[in-house]
Amino acid sequence: xxxTGARAIVVLVALLCGAAAATMKVDTTGVAATNGLxxxxxxxxxxxxxxxxxxxxxxxxxxxxxxxxALIRILFHDCFPQGCDASVLLNGxxxxxxxxxxxxxxLRPTALKLIDDIRAAAxxxxxxxxxxxxxxxxxxxDALVDAGGPSYDVPLGRRDALAPASSALVGTLPGPSFxxxxxxxxxxxxxxxxxDLVALSGAHSFGVAHCPLFSDRFTPVPDPDTPxxxxxxxxxxxxxxxxxxxxxxxxxxxxxxxxxxDNKYYFDLVAKQGLFKxxxxxxxxxxxxxxxxxxxxxxxxxxEQFAKSMVKMSGMDVLTGTQGEIRRNCAVANKxxxxxMVTSTKNNVLAAEICED
Numbered sequence: 001x002x003x004t005g006a007r008a009i010v011v012l013v014a015l016l017c018g019a020a021a022a023t024m025k026v027d028t029t030g031v032a033a034t035n036g037l038x039x040x041x042x043x044x045x046x047x048x049x050x051x052x053x054x055x056x057x058x059x060x061x062x063x064x065x066x067x068x069x070a071l072i073r074i075l076f077h078d079c080f081p082q083g084c085d086a087s088v089l090l091n092g093x094x095x096x097x098x099x100x101x102x103x104x105x106x107l108r109p110t111a112l113k114l115i116d117d118i119r120a121a122a123x124x125x126x127x128x129x130x131x132x133x134x135x136x137x138x139x140x141x142d143a144l145v146d147a148g149g150p151s152y153d154v155p156l157g158r159r160d161a162l163a164p165a166s167s168a169l170v171g172t173l174p175g176p177s178f179x180x181x182x183x184x185x186x187x188x189x190x191x192x193x194x195x196d197l198v199a200l201s202g203a204h205s206f207g208v209a210h211c212p213l214f215s216d217r218f219t220p221v222p223d224p225d226t227p228x229x230x231x232x233x234x235x236x237x238x239x240x241x242x243x244x245x246x247x248x249x250x251x252x253x254x255x256x257x258x259x260x261x262d263n264k265y266y267f268d269l270v271a272k273q274g275l276f277k278x279x280x281x282x283x284x285x286x287x288x289x290x291x292x293x294x295x296x297x298x299x300x301x302x303x304e305q306f307a308k309s310m311v312k313m314s315g316m317d318v319l320t321g322t323q324g325e326i327r328r329n330c331a332v333a334n335k336x337x338x339x340x341m342v343t344s345t346k347n348n349v350l351a352a353e354i355c356e357d
Contacts, residue, residue, distance in 0.1 A: 011109035018108060024191070026150045026152045026307035026308065026322040028153055028307055032273075034268075035154055035155075036321065037314045037315060038156065039153045039156065041134075041156035041157040042126075043210050046125065046129060046130055046337065048126070049138070050138070051119055051123050052121050052125060053135065056121060056140040057114070058141075060110070060114050061143055061146040065206075065259045066208070066259075067111055067114065068143035068206060069203070070107070070110070070111035072140050072207075073107060073108075073111075073260040074112065075310075076200070076203070076313070077098075077103060077104055078258070079316050080172065080313075081098070081173065081297070083161075083167060083316050083318055084313075084314050084318050085133050085160060085319050086131065086133040086135075086136060086158075086160045086327065086330060087161035087165050089112060089116075090163070090164045090331060090332070091332065098170055099216035101171075103175075106247075110171035112331070116132070116329065116330040116331060118135050119132055131159050131324075131327070132160050132327050133159065133160050133319075135330075137158070138156070141154050141226035144261055147206060147259070148262060149262075150303035150306065150307045152308075152310070152311060153311075155314075157318075158318045159320060159321075160324050160325050160326060160330075162223060162324060163167070163323055165198055170276075172189070174184065175278065177216055177276070177277050178277070180199045180281040181284060181285075183281075184287060190316060191312075195305060196254075196307070196309040198288050198292060199302065199306045199309040200313065201312070202295065202306055204253040204254065204279055205254050205264065205265040206254060206258060206259055206260065207253045207258075208250040208251060208252055209251055209253055209275055210243075210250060211247070211251070212247065213276070214236065214276055214277075217276070217280075218236045223277060226274075226277045227274050227280075227284070228272050228273070232255075232272070236251065239251060254274055254277050262299060263295055263298075266295045266296035266302070269283040283304075286345060309335050
């Protein structure tokens with residue numbers, strides 16, 4: 001029988017290992033080194049920024065763990081169409097609004113408000129120099145850590161878009177019914193690899209979905225490419241029978257640890273309990289099967305790749321330098337002066353008139 005001292009050492013080691021796993025730091029140095037961003041971008045101009053973001057995210061997460069998946073969804077929906085430029089936050093302009101596009105109508109208002117609350121606090125502390133686009137990336141990383149996920153450095157220096165993405169670009173967002181071949185092309189068109197696809201799909205390790213988005217998982221004729229566990233299908237069907245009016249019933253994306261960011265999402269796929277066809281297909285497709293299995297067996301490997309893929313995605317098509325702007329309100333583009341040339345009827349000369357749009 002082990003001595004008391006030996007048992008104490010085993011317990012101590014277990015606690016230390018658990019702590020290390022809970023705060024796993026992934027080295028993402030160089031992942032986004034060529035897009036004009038840098039980890040220390042605000043070190044001099046706004047040194048308190050990391051603490052402002054961390055404290056406000058932690059406060060929000062303590063009240064609602066759902067803020068973490070909500071932020072990741074905002075980040076993805078912002079970056080994928082035209083780049084990580086906070087265009088998805090614009091609530092209506094002369095050229096339209098991404099928030100009114102169908103894929104974005106269910107982005108959570110509390111998460112959108114949190115991003116602007118952080119912007120307000122950062123601008124109060126440092127002046128209007130921190131972009132909403134940078135805040136989205138920082139807040140998402142911190143919420144991910146609060147939910148048990150990996151920590152990683154976030155390259156900064158993004159600027160905010162002047163206008164929303166077009167409907168056509170928003171339409172390129174991958175859907176829950178996409179097959180893997182379509183997903184691979186969709187991600188590839190944005191410079192993301194098959195490994196990035198499998199890793200970023202792991203964001204469905206937490207969060208919820210509404211019945212109309214996965215009703216095709218319990219149709220009378222099963223999809224042979226995305227088979228489903230019969231008991232799971234029956235559970236979903238019975239639950240969604242109560243979805244009146246539509247979009248009132250919610251289902252956890254991960255049936256095992258729905259509020260924790262971990263690798264159990266991949267267990268779900270192996271057990272044929274993926275909620276979306278786009279998820280379940282990853283286990284059965286030859287190009288993605290081995291990565292799904294590897295992530296299901298090795299959480300550290302999943303965390304490492306997820307962090308790298310997040311940094312890669314959040315560096316897509318960013319605005320830097322003098323491009324775009326630093327918004328004073330994340331939901332509204334800044335007013336700007338415009339010079340309009342008008343003809344004076346009094347002395348028949350051209351005059352410049354300053355106006356605001």
